Amino acid sequence: MxxxxxxxxxYIDVGRGEAVVLLHGFAMQGALWLPFALRHAHRYxxxxxxxxxxxxSHGLALATxxxxxxxxxxxxxxxxxxxxxxxxxxxxxxxxxTALQYHRRYGFEGVRAxxxxxxxxxxxxxxxxxxxxxxxxxxxxxxxWAAVMExxxxxxxxxxxxxxxxxxxxxxxxxxxxxxxxxxxxxxxxTTRLARYERFVQAVxxxxxxxxxxxxxxxxxxxxxxxxxxxxxxxxxxxxxxxMQSAMYPAxxxxxxxxxxxxxxxxxxxxxxxxxxFDAPIRFQRGLGRxxxxxxxxxxxxxxxxVGLSRAA
Numbered sequence: 001m002x003x004x005x006x007x008x009x010x011y012i013d014v015g016r017g018e019a020v021v022l023l024h025g026f027a028m029q030g031a032l033w034l035p036f037a038l039r040h041a042h043r044y045x046x047x048x049x050x051x052x053x054x055x056x057s058h059g060l061a062l063a064t065x066x067x068x069x070x071x072x073x074x075x076x077x078x079x080x081x082x083x084x085x086x087x088x089x090x091x092x093x094x095x096x097x098t099a100l101q102y103h104r105r106y107g108f109e110g111v112r113a114x115x116x117x118x119x120x121x122x123x124x125x126x127x128x129x130x131x132x133x134x135x136x137x138x139x140x141x142x143x144x145w146a147a148v149m150e151x152x153x154x155x156x157x158x159x160x161x162x163x164x165x166x167x168x169x170x171x172x173x174x175x176x177x178x179x180x181x182x183x184x185x186x187x188x189x190x191t192t193r194l195a196r197y198e199r200f201v202q203a204v205x206x207x208x209x210x211x212x213x214x215x216x217x218x219x220x221x222x223x224x225x226x227x228x229x230x231x232x233x234x235x236x237x238x239x240x241x242x243x244m245q246s247a248m249y250p251a252x253x254x255x256x257x258x259x260x261x262x263x264x265x266x267x268x269x270x271x272x273x274x275x276x277x278f279d280a281p282i283r284f285q286r287g288l289g290r291x292x293x294x295x296x297x298x299x300x301x302x303x304x305x306x307v308g309l310s311r312a313a
C-alpha cells in the first residue's frame with residue numbers, strides 16, 4: 001500500500017467480513033497476529049500491517065522525525081487506501097501508542113471499537129505521573145538507552161556490520177533486556193536472552209535499516225507521548241487488556257484509563273506480563289473473541305464501565 005510520501009507499506013489481508021486492524025509492538029511484525037486472527041478469519045477480515053521500520057516494512061525511512069506521528073499517518077493512509085469504514089482497531093504496546101496517536105491526530109470516526117493491549121496513557125514519568133515506561137526503573141533504563149544511542153550515532157549512514165563488535169554486542173544486550181521486560185513467564189524471559197546473540201536476533205530485528213531502532217529510542221525519550229487529555233474525548237467503545245505483572249508499564253497506570261474513559265471495559269490478566277498475546281495466548285484468544293462478539297452488532301451499545309476478569313488458561 002502506497003503512503004503519502006510514496007513509501008509502500010507491507011500488510012497482510014486475510015479473511016472475509018467486517019474489518020479488524022491489528023497493530024503490533026516494537027520489533028514485531030503483523031504476521032505475529034496470524035495465530036489469533038486465523039481462528040476468526042471465516043467471519044472477519046484482518047488487516048495486519050508491518051509498521052514502518054519493522055517486518056517487511058523495515059526498509060522504509062521515516063518521513064517525519066516523530067515516530068508515532070509517522071505510524072499514525074501511515075495508519076490513516078492505509079485506512080483510506082483500503083476504503084475501511086466501521087472497522088475495529090486493536091494495538092499492543094507500540095501498536096497501542098500508534099492507535100492513541102491516530103486518535104489524537106485524526107479522531108476515531110470510522111472506528112467501531114478499540115482494543116487496547118498493555119499500554120499506559122503516558123510514556124515518560126513526570127511529577128504527576130510515575131507509571132510510565134519501565135515504571136520506577138525508567139531513569140536507569142532510559143539512561144542506558146541514551147548511552148548506547150550516543151555511541152551508535154556516529155555510525156549512522158554506515159552498515160551495521162561496520163560498527164565495532166563490542167558496540168554491537170552492547171546494543172543487543174540492551175535490546176535483550178528490553179525484550180525480557182515484556183514477559184512474565186520464565187520460559188519466554190529465557191528465550192529473550194537469545195537476543196544477545198546477533199545471528200539469532202537478526203531474524204526478528206533485521207539491521208539493513210538499523211537506525212530505525214535509534215529513531216524509536218530517541219522518539220520515546222524526547223517526544224510528547226501523553227494521551228491523558230485526548231483520551232477524555234474518546235467515545236468509541238474501548239476494551240483495555242492489562243497484564244497485572246507488566247514490567248514494561250505498571251498495571252496501576254494502565255488501570256487509570258478507566259478514570260479517563262469511564263465507559264472503558266478493563267480485562268485484568270493475572271500472572272501475565274506486557275506481551276499478553278504471548279504470555280497468555282489462550283486467555284488472549286478468549287478475550288479477542290469476546291471483543292469481536294460484543295462489537296458484532298452495527299447498532300453498537302457502549303460497553304458498561306465494569307471490570308472484567310480473564311479466566312485462567
